Amino acid sequence: MWITGGWLDALATCVLFVGRGCRTVSGREAPTQCPRVARTPPVSHFSRQLSPAHARPLPFTSKISRRACSSGSFKVNYSASEGHSRCTRSRRNCVSTTAGNAEHGLVTRFGFGPGMVVQELGWDEDIDEGLRAAVVDAVGGELVDDRYGDVVDAVLLWWRDDDGDLVDGLVDSLTDLADGGMIWLLTPKVGRDNYVDASDIAEAAPTAGLATTTNLAAGPDWSATKLVSPKSSRSGRRTS
Incomplete structure (x- = not known):
């Protein structure tokens, strides 16, 4: 045509x-x-x-x-813009959850889990805040201090060479610890200010009735030592 x-x-x-x-x-x-x-x-x-x-x-x-x-x-349909905003928020969430992956992986090795009550002793401005935040995330709640007055599942003990007698510090950490609980002793790495020699820990632990089981590098500046104690050796621990 x-x-x-x-x-x-x-x-x-x-x-x-x-x-x-x-x-x-x-x-x-x-x-x-x-x-x-x-x-x-x-x-x-x-x-x-x-x-x-x-x-x-x-x-x-x-x-x-x-x-x-x-x-x-x-009338304007803003559905596409809203979807973009959701994606932006999702990307921000992804960034938030991936930050501190090293600390979260380390806390997994610590054995902390949701619902656990963790007591923190020896806090000062020099602690590893990233590691501490990862512990809080892992247990799903804030850490308690020495005024908690109840049984705890684990103790996070920050200790430096100038904090005093390590044996006394370990014995004090047993006060609120539940049977089968664990103590994570965090000390500055060798070469850092106020670092604690490994031989000092090995000597103090049995004196306090504890046994050393695990050693980990807890970030760039701190070392972690896991200590446990037989149930029968808990002296001075609160039972309620």
Whole structure:
């Protein structure tokens, strides 16, 4: 089928049905509500003739209709923007959960788990806050101090060489510890200020009725030693 430019010129002439608030071609006000106006593509898109052998579907084959005259505001769908915001928040969450992975992995080796009550002794400004925060996350609650007054599942004892007699510190850490509980002794690494020699720990532990079971590197500045005690050797421990 051959399409001539003259035929398309005639087709491109839109018949406007006009209404209230709209003007006719002559400029007069129309008495009815605004209609929908059928718009056709510009004639320039189809000005050339197409042979039957190379005929292709014409673009814009379906007419696009919209109000000739409209008032008020359009509703905007912000679903895509909201989805983007959720993704942004998710990415922020991912970053938050991946930060401190080394500390969280180390705390897993410590044996801390949800619901455990952990008592912290010897806190000072020089402690590893990242490690401490990982312990809090692992147990799902804040650490308690020496004023807790009840049985605890584990003790986190920060100890430096100038803190005094290590035997006394270990005995004090047994006061609230439950049967089968554990003590993690955290001391500065060798070469750091106030580091505690391994031989001192090995000597103090049995004197306090404890046995050394595990040694770990607890971050860049601290070493961790796990100490346990037989139930029968708990002297001075609160029972309730």
